[in-house]
Amino acid sequence: NAGVMQNPRHLVRRRGQEARLRCSPMKGHSHVYWYRQLPEEGLKFMVYLQKENIIDESGMPKERFSAEFPKEGPSILRIQQVVRGDSAAYFCASSPQSGNSYEQYFGPGTRLTVT
């Protein structure tokens, strides 16, 4: 039973470049969440998606950040024109389709470094 998969695990980008982070949820899970973790801090919610729909993007910065979860393929978190403050670990979590299930299972994360 494969868990949540994220790639790349480490990503280095220069200021102004684009970063694309990918997340494949656990088998049978159709809900995906993205969180950001700054060094020595807790995780902060960014966005919640279901297939082809953004359900809640209240934690996502209004500019430069976007997310999608297409019908086929992984969920993508895209950061345009990265700045040093975007350096963080980005975690994806997934949960089952069942409406009463709150359990979220996290992937290993992508550590983004902006130089």
Add this chain to the structure above:
Amino acid sequence: QQQVKQSPQSLIVQKGGISIINCAYENTAFDYFPWYQQFPGKGPALLIAIRPDVSEKKEGRFTISFNKSAKQFSLHIMDSQPGDSATYFCAASMQGAQKLVFGQGTRLTINP
């Protein structure tokens, strides 16, 4: 009102001792309270979770105590082992929102 406050920030416990981490929340709409364990360089792993209709839940050496009136919940790790050394996060969620609100984390060190 969306915050979850966690304490202590760091904790050192001797092997075999009891580790206790506390969390407090304000939003009474929260109805799901999980604890996550995170090792360096890894993603958070779901450890144990509780709903407000029970005051305690135990799984192996891990116990959640929940005090609805005080809006507090805590994680107890019995017979703490060096392998338990990790960062622990409490979190809260509510039906309809589903996003997790995390505490700041507690770095636990178990001395052998």
